[in-house]
Amino acid sequence: QSVLTQPPSVSGAPGQRVTISCTGSSSNIGTGYDVHWYQQFPGTAPKLLIYGNTNRPSGVPDRFSGSKSGTSASLAIIGLQADDEADYYCQSYDNNLRGAIFGGGTKLTVL
Amino acid sequence: QITLKESGPTLVKPTQTLTLTCSFSGFSLTSSGVGVGWIRQPPGKALEWLAFIYWDDDKSYRPSLKDRLTITKDTSKNQVVLTMTNMDPVDTGTYYCAHRPEIIMVQGVYHPFDYWGQGALVTVSS
Numbered sequence: 534q535s536v537l538t539q540p541p542s543v544s545g546a547p548g549q550r551v552t553i554s555c556t557g558s559s560s561n562i563g564t565g566y567d568v569h570w571y572q573q574f575p576g577t578a579p580k581l582l583i584y585g586n587t588n589r590p591s592g593v594p595d596r597f598s599g600s601k602s603g604t605s606a607s608l609a610i611i612g613l614q615a616d617d618e619a620d621y622y623c624q625s626y627d628n629n630l631r632g633a634i635f636g637g638g639t640k641l642t643v644l
Numbered sequence: 645q646i647t648l649k650e651s652g653p654t655l656v657k658p659t660q661t662l663t664l665t666c667s668f669s670g671f672s673l674t675s676s677g678v679g680v681g682w683i684r685q686p687p688g689k690a691l692e693w694l695a696f697i698y699w700d701d702d703k704s705y706r707p708s709l710k711d712r713l714t715i716t717k718d719t720s721k722n723q724v725v726l727t728m729t730n731m732d733p734v735d736t737g738t739y740y741c742a743h744r745p746e747i748i749m750v751q752g753v754y755h756p757f758d759y760w761g762q763g764a765l766v767t768v769s770s
Contacts, residue, residue, distance in 0.1 A: 535690055567752065567754055567755075569754075569756040569757070571691075571757075577762075578740055578760040578761065578762055578763050579691065579740075579757070579760055580760070581756055581757065581758045581759075584747065584754050584756035584758070585747065585749065585751065585752060585754035585756070588749070588751075588754070590758065622690065622691055624691075624756070624757070626755075630706070630707060631704055631707070632693050632696065632704050632705070632706055632707075633681065633683075633693035633696070633757075634693065635683075635690055635691040635692065635693065636690070637690045638690045638691070
């Protein structure tokens with residue numbers, strides 16, 4: 534059971550917008566720790582998608598955006614494309630664990 | 645260009661000790677703020693952080709595994725080594741090492757895992 538809670542799955546049609554939530558608590562996101570997002574295709578390593586809640590690394594399309602409020606964060610993807618189909622993970626830091634924490638992951642299906 | 649690569653055994657027996665090496669290039673573990681982390685992923689499951697080592701040799705471990713984990717670095721070889729004792733079948737999974745920079749921006753200072761190794765699949769079975 535992950536410290537950060539994500540929906541197991543989300544889906545959308547090509548061109549649509551989807552959001553993936555990441556809910557934490559007062560010992561992690563709620564205490565001010567930043568959230569990062571990763572994209573993972575089957576059989577490959579995760580790739581950094583969003584860091585520091587809202588920042589995109591070089592090369593990540595601006596179709597991907599992140600936000601954070603209170604004890605939660607969200608990843609939004611607009612203009613869905615077939616090759617966005619992947620698993621998405623949020624990550625932060627936790628005071629109790631004194632280390633990095635990940636969400637349980639969300640599988641995005643493009644219909 | 646930053647690259648990392650994990651190496652180690654693909655199969656270990658229960659109760660044995662696992663030793664994984666992360667060989668990296670493109671950065672130095674002597675640079676202020678830099679760290680390397682180990683993260684694992686059981687088959688079909690979520691990512692799980694295991695350990696960090698930092699430029700100043702500070703270390704941190706997942707509390708539930710702290711008694712079984714040791715992380716060390718060899719800056720002359722650009723390597724980080726993770727050992728996990730008393731392996732169990734539930735420890736089966738892909739083990740990743742990742743670069744953790746210190747990104748300083750006007751808005752804040754951030755520590756994501758920005759570069760990952762390809763992963764090393766470790767199976768624990770007799």
